[in-house]
Amino acid sequence: MRKCVLLLFVLSLLPLFSSCGQDAHVASSEAPELFRAVPSDALGAGYFSRLDHALDRMTDSTCILRTIDYGRLSRAKAVVALCDVSSIVPLVAIEAGKASPDTSAVAASVMALADSAKVQCLYTTLGEHNVLLLSPSETVITIAGRHLASGSSILDAPDFDLVAQALPGGDVTVYRNRGAHKLFSNRVDAGIRAAVIPFLRDASEWMIVSDGSLVTIQPGAEKYFSSFCSSLEAAPSRFSEVLPEGAGFYIDIPISGTAEYRDAYELWLDARVALESYNARLSKVGKACGKDPRIWEKDLDVREVAVANYPYGTVNFLRVKNKESNKGVAVNPWTGYVRALYGDAFNPADSCVMRSGNWIISGSRKALDSLIFNQAAVRDWPAKAKAMAGTPAERLVWNKDNIINLWHSNR
Numbered sequence: 001m002r003k004c005v006l007l008l009f010v011l012s013l014l015p016l017f018s019s020c021g022q023d024a025h026v027a028s029s030e031a032p033e034l035f036r037a038v039p040s041d042a043l044g045a046g047y048f049s050r051l052d053h054a055l056d057r058m059t060d061s062t063c064i065l066r067t068i069d070y071g072r073l074s075r076a077k078a079v080v081a082l083c084d085v086s087s088i089v090p091l092v093a094i095e096a097g098k099a100s101p102d103t104s105a106v107a108a109s110v111m112a113l114a115d116s117a118k119v120q121c122l123y124t125t126l127g128e129h130n131v132l133l134l135s136p137s138e139t140v141i142t143i144a145g146r147h148l149a150s151g152s153s154i155l156d157a158p159d160f161d162l163v164a165q166a167l168p169g170g171d172v173t174v175y176r177n178r179g180a181h182k183l184f185s186n187r188v189d190a191g192i193r194a195a196v197i198p199f200l201r202d203a204s205e206w207m208i209v210s211d212g213s214l215v216t217i218q219p220g221a222e223k224y225f226s227s228f229c230s231s232l233e234a235a236p237s238r239f240s241e242v243l244p245e246g247a248g249f250y251i252d253i254p255i256s257g258t259a260e261y262r263d264a265y266e267l268w269l270d271a272r273v274a275l276e277s278y279n280a281r282l283s284k285v286g287k288a289c290g291k292d293p294r295i296w297e298k299d300l301d302v303r304e305v306a307v308a309n310y311p312y313g314t315v316n317f318l319r320v321k322n323k324e325s326n327k328g329v330a331v332n333p334w335t336g337y338v339r340a341l342y343g344d345a346f347n348p349a350d351s352c353v354m355r356s357g358n359w360i361i362s363g364s365r366k367a368l369d370s371l372i373f374n375q376a377a378v379r380d381w382p383a384k385a386k387a388m389a390g391t392p393a394e395r396l397v398w399n400k401d402n403i404i405n406l407w408h409s410n411r
Contacts, residue, residue, distance in 0.1 A: 032167075033127050034079040037093035038154040039147045042081040043182060044175030045154060051078040051094055053171055064136055065092060068113050072106050073132070081154070082175075083144075084182055089137040091144055096123070096130040107132050124148060159219045163206050166217060172210040177201050202272075214396065214404040222271035231264045232256070232386045234400035238319055239306045240378035242359050243392065244371055250308035251345055252388040258302055262294065265342075285336040293337050303358070305338065307346045313367030314348035318360040329354045329368045338362060380407060 038045045048054040052074040055066055077095040082088050096107045107130065111121045114134055120141040122133040126148065135141050147153055154160060163174055181197050204216035204226040218224035235254035243250070255261045269275040286292045301321035308315055316338040332353035339347045350362035354371075361368065378392065386398040395407040 032077070032079070033129070034077055034093050034095060034131070035155055036153040037126055037131055037133060037144065037148060038079055038081040038091070039083060039143050040152050040154050040157050042083050042091070042154050043088065043179035044173065045079055045081040046171070046173040048078050048080070048171045050075050051092075054078050054080050054092070064117055064119055065090060065134065067117055068110065068119065068134075070094070070110055073110055083135075083137075083140045084179065085137060085139045085143070088182065089135060089140050091140050092134045093126075093144075094132045094134070095126075096132045098129055104130075159205055159217060162217050162219060163208060166208055166215050168208075168210045170210060172208060174206060174208050176206050177203055178205070209406065214406060216404070222268070225268070227271075228264060228268035229386050229398050230402050231267075233260065234384040234386050235303070237304060237382060237385050237388065238358075239304060239317065239388075240381040241373070242317055242356060242361065243374045243378060244308050244310040244315065245374045246310045247374065247392055248309040249391055250306060250389065252304065252306040252385075253342070254304045254385055254387075255302055258298055261302075262297070281340050285340045289334055289337070291334075293334075293341050296334060296337060297341055300360070305342050305346065307348065310367075310371075312370035313364050315361055315363035315367050315371065316346050316348060316350060318362075319358050320360060321358070323357045324355040326354060326356050329365060332362050334362075 032047045034047060035045060046054065046057070051070055055070075055074070073094050073096060076097070079093045081091040081093070083091050107123050110132065111123060114121050119134050119136055120138045122141050122145050124131060124133070124145070133141055133144050135144070155164065157176070167174075178201055181201070202225040204218040204224045206217035208215040208217065216224070216226040218226050233256040235256035237252060237254040239250070239252040239254075266275060266278070269278050282293045300318070302318055303321065304317070304319035306317040308317065318338060329352050332350055334353070335350055338350065348362070348367065349364040352365045352368050353360060353362045354368050355361070356373075361371070363371075374392070382388070382397050382399070384400060386400070386402075388398070389396050390407075393408065397405045397407060399405060
């Protein structure tokens with residue numbers, strides 16, 4: 001059942017990389033009516049103009065919802081939601097037409113097949129249409145039915161009105177960032193999970209993905225990471241030079257100027273009422289290692305900060321102004337500085353350090369001793385960006401125009 005979650009959340013930040021890289025549709029003024037079938041506490045939902053579009057996204061062939069022959073309903077509009085009932089379970093809502101013997105017969109046929117596959121169903125009305133709900137979980141169907149009966153749905157969730165205003169036409173996925181820890185639970189490597197969850201949770205309240213672009217929704221915008229990124233100037237990225245061979249997830253933030261970045265970052269922290277604790281953490285690591293981290297950052301003239309997970313561990317990368325020859329792995333005299341300066345996503349064990357040209361690379365001795373840079377050219381690496389996150393095959397890029405593009409190696 002958990003593999004069905006891959007329909008919309010392949011890697012949670014990256015589920016959505018299966019979207020094609022085309023221009024986004026013009027925003028619509030209303031959410032599709034089928035969103036009214038999604039419970040208000042759902043962690044995410046995808047709207048599809050045809051059910052078979054949704055089925056095509058179910059990349060795992062064993063997903064029970066794919067085994068059903070939906071007949072004519074495969075061409076009907078559908079919503080797929082992710083519901084949290086101690087585990088993440090999908091809910092499919094299919095628009096089954098207006099009441100008539102013909103549409104009722106089609107729905108009855110699908111329900112019979114679903115029953116044979118041990119899939120739970122509910123056939124009911126939604127506005128002017130009938131709707132067929134399916135889920136592997138009886139609990140999810142019960143909750144969905146209760147929400148429909150009371151008239152409550154994800155449309156009533158906090159700030160979903162802002163989501164509705166930004167929804168484009170066509171197929172679209174919406175998810176709420178605060179559920180990131182649940183979407184990642186027990187499915188993703190622990191090192192990746194530790195890096196991604198804080199990054200996702202703080203990015204915005206909601207994310208909308210459609211046609212290769214991502215829109216963030218953040219009421220009271222100043223406290224969200226999306227607002228911080230918007231305030232940055234796009235800068236050159238060179239991280240592809242040192243991307244580890246076998247890299248999993250990475251985060252990369254090019255820096256146009258140390259002073260400008262520091263001002264923007266600390267303004268964001270202040271909006272989150274986190275600046276005082278941030279200053280205390282900088283003071284603590286500074287006293288332990290003998291130098292103010294802000295001065296250390298300024299002296300190095302940091303141009304880029306990144307973190308990457310690969311099979312031997314998680315590693316921090318700082319690109320600085322001056323080059324140095326690689327003298328091998330050594331004890332890190334500045335333990336904890338990268339995390340203290342740039343946030344909890346940059347949090348590998350960093351007892352050791354090495355240099356490679358303009359790069360200061362820190363991590364555990366095992367991670368650094370085993371580190372081999374990817375020798376193959378990284379395809380379509382952006383010359384400039386405000387921030388990036390992804391894998392070697394999939395990439396989210398925040399560009400200079402404040403558009404977040406999704407790139408996939410298969411596109």
